[in-house]
Structures are given as C-alpha cells and as structure tokens.
Amino acid sequence: MGRVFVAGSINMDVVATAKRYPRIGETVAGDAVLYFPGGKGANQAIAAAKLGATTTLIGRLGKDAFGGELKAFLAAQGIDLSFVQETSDAHTGTAVITVVDADNTIVVIPGANAHVSVADVAAPVLTKGDIAVSQFEIPLPTISAFFERARAAGATTILNPAPAIEFDAGMLELADILILNESELGFFTETELHGTDAPARFIEAVRSLQSGKDKIICVTLGKRGVLAFINGEPLIVPSRTVNAVDTTGAGDCFVGAIAAQLAGRKSIREALAYANAAASICVQRMGAAPSMPTAAEVEAVIAESHEQRMQVAAKPT
Numbered sequence: 610m611g612r613v614f615v616a617g618s619i620n621m622d623v624v625a626t627a628k629r630y631p632r633i634g635e636t637v638a639g640d641a642v643l644y645f646p647g648g649k650g651a652n653q654a655i656a657a658a659k660l661g662a663t664t665t666l667i668g669r670l671g672k673d674a675f676g677g678e679l680k681a682f683l684a685a686q687g688i689d690l691s692f693v694q695e696t697s698d699a700h701t702g703t704a705v706i707t708v709v710d711a712d713n714t715i716v717v718i719p720g721a722n723a724h725v726s727v728a729d730v731a732a733p734v735l736t737k738g739d740i741a742v743s744q745f746e747i748p749l750p751t752i753s754a755f756f757e758r759a760r761a762a763g764a765t766t767i768l769n770p771a772p773a774i775e776f777d778a779g780m781l782e783l784a785d786i787l788i789l790n791e792s793e794l795g796f797f798t799e800t801e802l803h804g805t806d807a808p809a810r811f812i813e814a815v816r817s818l819q820s821g822k823d824k825i826i827c828v829t830l831g832k833r834g835v836l837a838f839i840n841g842e843p844l845i846v847p848s849r850t851v852n853a854v855d856t857t858g859a860g861d862c863f864v865g866a867i868a869a870q871l872a873g874r875k876s877i878r879e880a881l882a883y884a885n886a887a888a889s890i891c892v893q894r895m896g897a898a899p900s901m902p903t904a905a906e907v908e909a910v911i912a913e914s915h916e917q918r919m920q921v922a923a924k925p926t
Contacts, residue, residue: 610738610873613869617653619679620646620722621646625707626640627708627709646683646898649744652898654666654686654688657742657872660902662872671702696721711892736762740766756768770789786825826838848885854893886907
C-alpha cells in the first residue's frame with residue numbers, strides 16, 4: 610500500500626448563505642454565517658484519510674485561534690501533521706464563501722499558506738508507490754520542488770491547478786495526473802467553455818493540454834460527470850443524480866479519493882468511478898472539509914448503484 614502526501618493550503622472557510630448574489634455595490638440579506646475547516650490541501654488530505662489512505666499533510670498555519678481549531682480538527686481526522694508548521698509571520702489562511710442554490714463564489718486570503726516553502730516539502734521522505742498531491746494555493750516554486758522530489762522517489766504526482774493562475778509549462782511536465790474543472794480547462798486552453806457544450810469541445814480542449822499519452826487528464830463537469838483522457842483516449846464517467854446542497858468541496862473530494870484509490874493500488878478507471886461516487890456524497894452536505902465521506906459511505910453508494918443496474922438489466926424488454 611502506498612501513502613498519500615498532500616502539500617497544500619489550510620484555511621478556515623467563512624460561509625455566508627443567501628437567496629442570491631449581490632450585484633456590484635449592492636447589499637443583500639443573508640440567511641446564515643457558518644465556519645468550516647477548509648483549504649484545498651486540507652480538504653484533499655481529509656478526503657484521502659477518511660477513505661482509508663495513510664495521509665500526511667504538508668502546510669502552514671498562523672499562531673491564532675483559527676490555526677488552533679484547524680490543527681485540532683485535522684488531527685481528529687487521522688492525518689499525520691508532523692510537517693504542518695505554525696508561523697507568526699502571517700494569519701491562518703481564510704476563505705470567504707457565498708453559497709446560493711448550492712453554487713458558490715470564493716475569495717481566498719492565503720495568509721500562512723503563502724509561506725509554505727521549498728524547505729517544507731523537502732522534509733518528508735517519499736518512496737515508490739506513494740502519491741504526491743498539490744494545488745495552486747501555495748507558492749508555485751514549492752509545488753515544483755515537491756513534485757521533483759516525488760518523481761525522483763518513484764511516487765505518482767497529482768496536480769490540481771486551482772485556482773486557475775498562469776504557470777510555467779514545466780510544472781505540467783511534472784504532473785502524472787492533472788485534475789481540473791471546466792472553468793480551469795477554459796482558462797488554461799484560452800477556450801470559452803460552457804456546461805452545455807458538446808463533449809467534443811471539451812475533448813478538443815483537453816487534447817491541446819496533453820503533452821504525451823502517458824499523462825492522465827481528468828476534467829470534472831459537475832452534473833455531467835467526468836471526462837478523462839487515459840492513454841490518449843477519452844473516457845466519460847457519468848454523474849450520479851443527487852440533491853446538491855453545497856458544491857464547495859466536491860472537486861477536492863474527487864482529488865483526495867483518486868489519490869486514496871491509487872495509493873491502494875486501484876486502477877485509474879476504478880479510481881474515477883469511486884471518486885465520482887465520493888463527490889456525489891460530498892455535495893449533499895454543507896461545508897468543505899466536514900462533508901468528506903467515509904469509505905463505508907462510498908462503498909454503500911456504489912453497492913446501491915450496482916443493485917439498481919442489476920434490477921434494470923433483469924427487467925423484461
């Protein structure tokens with residue numbers, strides 16, 4: 610069994626729910642304000658840990674109240690926090706999130722996450738079979754150094770290039786698996802994409818990102834499922850129909866689930882189906898980190914889906 614190492618952000622999510630988003634210069638009344646552990650790095654580590662993977666998080670917290678709360682929460686999820694440092698130079702990362710009808714807008718203030726350094730990611734010892742995961746909420750040179758060390762050790766690297774920002778093409782070469790959503794795909798390929806576009810448009814955009822058939826690219830498409838490129842060939846994994854409440858952590862859940870499955874020696878095709886089921890559970894709950902499902906919950910959903918398919922197949926035509 611491999612291990613999952615996540616180098617990434619740790620935030621406190623301040624979530625406001627409302628009936629609609631305010632226009633520029635407008636104030637609207639909200640319904641509630643909620644506080645949830647979050648940050649893409651923490652979310653992905655929590656997902657991997659709750660799904661059974663031995664998981665280590667590499668990151669930074671501020672020496673403040675949010676930092677203390679987050680550290681206690683992460684420890685309770687069974688995550689190795691040996692490489693999470695406290696810094697007095699900045700506050701704990703914070704995300705201000707507005708949720709309307711299960712969709713969201715997010716403003717992230719990096720705080721201590723901006724101090725995650727090359728030295729921080731040099732400390733953990735990775736080996737062949739491990740999975741190294743990172744995102745764009747920590748400095749890019751740190752991610753490159755982390756992936757270079759992972760590659761040298763024979764580990765598999767997963768890059769979630771979110772939020773979408775400009776980056777050097779060399780980093781793309783360091784990623785064995787690229788996982789992004791449709792808006793990020795549009796940003797990186799300079800293509801205007803919409804959820805209603807035909808699959809061919811997304812396939813064309815993904816092909817422009819591929820630097821070789823060995824790289825796996827997964828595009829999460831929300832209600833439309835997942836488009837994956839494996840060995841240069843497209844694969845569409847359909848979504849599950851659920852009553853979504855909050856999509857904030859769905860992408861991170863998907864990434865963490867992929868990492869956990871690969872660490873458990875599952876194939877990428879098996880991992881995709883599993884991660885899709887995990888994300889469908891996540892969106893039915895409020896908050897990012899607290900909404901991550903357990904392995905038992907995902908297995909129950911997969912078993913239920915299998916049973917439904919068997920019943921349909923057994924019906925006379």
